[in-house]
Amino acid sequence: MKQSVDAMLDELMKNGAKIAGNNPWVVDTRRSGVKFKGEWSEDTSTLSVTLIGKDWYVPSSRIWETIETLMSQLKEQPDQDILTKRELKKADLITKP
16 A cells, blocks of 8 residues: 555656655645645554645535545555556546636
8 A cells, every 4th residue: 555655646746746745745736726635654554635725616525536536546456556647637637627
């Protein structure tokens, strides 16, 4: 699972996100003000994500749907590089009104 989290962070950066910190991370997607904090717990093998910013016109429900979909993919396939460019493009939906 940790390898999948690292792969997700790498792909976010490749797609223009600015990432600060090292567990916890603060991710600025640089799209529609969407920012979130992520934290990986080695003890519980859990990735926690907290939405910390967005532009007014971006529905929170759309952001959470996308995050939950990506996180469920991480849980289902922990030993594979789950996030592809196609899946990250789906994540772009969270930043388009």
